[in-house]
Amino acid sequence: MFKVASRCRVCRGENLWEFLDLGDQPPSNALLRPAQALEHEPKYPLRVAACTDCDLIQLTHVVAPALLFPADYVYRSSVSAAMTAHFAALAREVADRFVPKNGLVVEIGSNDGTLLRSLLGRDLRVLGVDPARNLALEATASGVPTLPEFFNAAVGEAIRREHGPASAIHANNVMAHVDDVHGVVKGVAALLAEDGVFVVEAPYAVDMLEHSEFDTIYHEHMSYVAVGPFARLFREHGLEVIEVQHQAVHGGTIRVFAAPAGRRPVHPSVGEHLDLEKRIGLSSPETLTSFARRAANLRRTLCALVDDVRATGKRVVGYTAPAKGNVLLNYCRLGPDRIEYLADATPAKQGLLSPGMHIPIVPPDHFRADRADYAILLAWNHRAEILAKESEFRARGGKFIVPLPTFEVV
Ligand code: TYD
Ligand code: ZN
Numbered sequence: 001m002f003k004v005a006s007r008c009r010v011c012r013g014e015n016l017w018e019f020l021d022l023g024d025q026p027p028s029n030a031l032l033r034p035a036q037a038l039e040h041e042p043k044y045p046l047r048v049a050a051c052t053d054c055d056l057i058q059l060t061h062v063v064a065p066a067l068l069f070p071a072d073y074v075y076r077s078s079v080s081a082a083m084t085a086h087f088a089a090l091a092r093e094v095a096d097r098f099v100p101k102n103g104l105v106v107e108i109g110s111n112d113g114t115l116l117r118s119l120l121g122r123d124l125r126v127l128g129v130d131p132a133r134n135l136a137l138e139a140t141a142s143g144v145p146t147l148p149e150f151f152n153a154a155v156g157e158a159i160r161r162e163h164g165p166a167s168a169i170h171a172n173n174v175m176a177h178v179d180d181v182h183g184v185v186k187g188v189a190a191l192l193a194e195d196g197v198f199v200v201e202a203p204y205a206v207d208m209l210e211h212s213e214f215d216t217i218y219h220e221h222m223s224y225v226a227v228g229p230f231a232r233l234f235r236e237h238g239l240e241v242i243e244v245q246h247q248a249v250h251g252g253t254i255r256v257f258a259a260p261a262g263r264r265p266v267h268p269s270v271g272e273h274l275d276l277e278k279r280i281g282l283s284s285p286e287t288l289t290s291f292a293r294r295a296a297n298l299r300r301t302l303c304a305l306v307d308d309v310r311a312t313g314k315r316v317v318g319y320t321a322p323a324k325g326n327v328l329l330n331y332c333r334l335g336p337d338r339i340e341y342l343a344d345a346t347p348a349k350q351g352l353l354s355p356g357m358h359i360p361i362v363p364p365d366h367f368r369a370d371r372a373d374y375a376i377l378l379a380w381n382h383r384a385e386i387l388a389k390e391s392e393f394r395a396r397g398g399k400f401i402v403p404l405p406t407f408e409v410v
Pocket of ligand 1: 080081320321322323324325343344345346349379381382385386389
């Protein structure tokens with residue numbers, strides 16, 4: 001079911017220092033049907049450590065991928081208009097800069113094909129790879145050919161044999177999700193053209209630490225991406241980091257561009273991020289214990305507020321049911337006795353229960369008709385989009401509790 005990581009995933013050293021324990025939790029996307037509420041629910045330790053040799057922050061317990069990424073995965077990239085636009089802009093930039101006429105663009109972890117779909121109509125070829133069969137079929141049917149596979153060295157080699165080398169390979173929010181990162185990067189190195197680029201986008205470990213984003217720690221996120229440890233990983237497979245871009249989305253994200261070593265100039269942003277990571281100290285005890293302390297403080301503050309307003313007869317609900325929200329709710333032990341429901345726009349989540357806490361998930365229309373007093377904004381990374389969409393709620397006196405990156409009631 002799970003294994004204890006005794007060695008670092010990148011450098012294979014044994015110096016892992018655990019700094020935060022979020023308790024035993026179910027996989028944060030393992031929503032339950034109401035009938036399952038009485039069955040035994042598997043929970044696994046959610047603890048995080050830093051490798052003091054290469055600075056990679058990583059989970060100490062690795063849950064088997066089959067348990068984390070079920071064949072009918074419910075997350076869909078396309079549910080957020082802002083994320084759809086974000087990925088379309090990324091795809092366009094990479095295609096304009098790096099992909100020649102009729103070049104091949106591959107996306108690892110392509111989900112429902114949102115990014116690649118934005119390239120249809122251009123003079124290039126696209127291929128998605130995603131192990132969630134329902135999404136792979138859906139994407140293929142919508143014009144984005146998608147292999148229903150976990151990407152690894154063998155898959156990378158097979159794609160190259162069939163389609164030729166790739167000019168660009170995207171991996172958005174996927175490098176954090178794989179245990180065998182060496183296998184993936186080996187496959188990328190095998191598939192990539194000599195003048196191709198590998199573009200990794202992932203939540204940035206520096207932002208997580210600086211902005212107290214402990215709810216981005218969940219079983220699916222086995223590693224917390226930073227330039228230093230990933231540059232080291234790439235180097236072992238003949239790739240070199242050539243550029244780093246920082247983005248505000250998802251609470252702070254980096255894009256790491258890598259290319260076959262020596263083929264392209266290295267942009268100053270690479271050194272700047274390496275310096276920043278050294279200055280902060282991704283495995284320094286002060287940095288990491290301060291982060292753990294802020295998580296505990298937020299738990300105290302949030303629970304106290306919920307209990308105080310409920311004591312005055314007010315009703316509290318949750319807005320959205322993201323993976324990070326489930327981590328927060330399980331860590332704070334906020335269940336349906338205090339949070340009446342979670343309103344989420346993803347049809348596949350509606351009618352289900354949140355993992356661990358078993359809070360019912362309802363459509364946003366229910367929230368709009370219901371007139372609750374407080375709503376915890378669990379997907380705080382989509383704050384601007386949601387506050388705009390739900391302006392009615394606040395106009396009639398409702399308040400959003402925004403837990404992170406700074407606790408706020410708005
Ligand atoms: P996401 O940002 O992917 O967070 P995580 O990676 O922690 O799961 O999830 C956002 C969730 O919020 C998803 O369930 C869809 C939902 N959502 C809404 O219900 N309405 C919205 O307007 C937006 C932007 C998201
Ligand atoms: Zn290491």
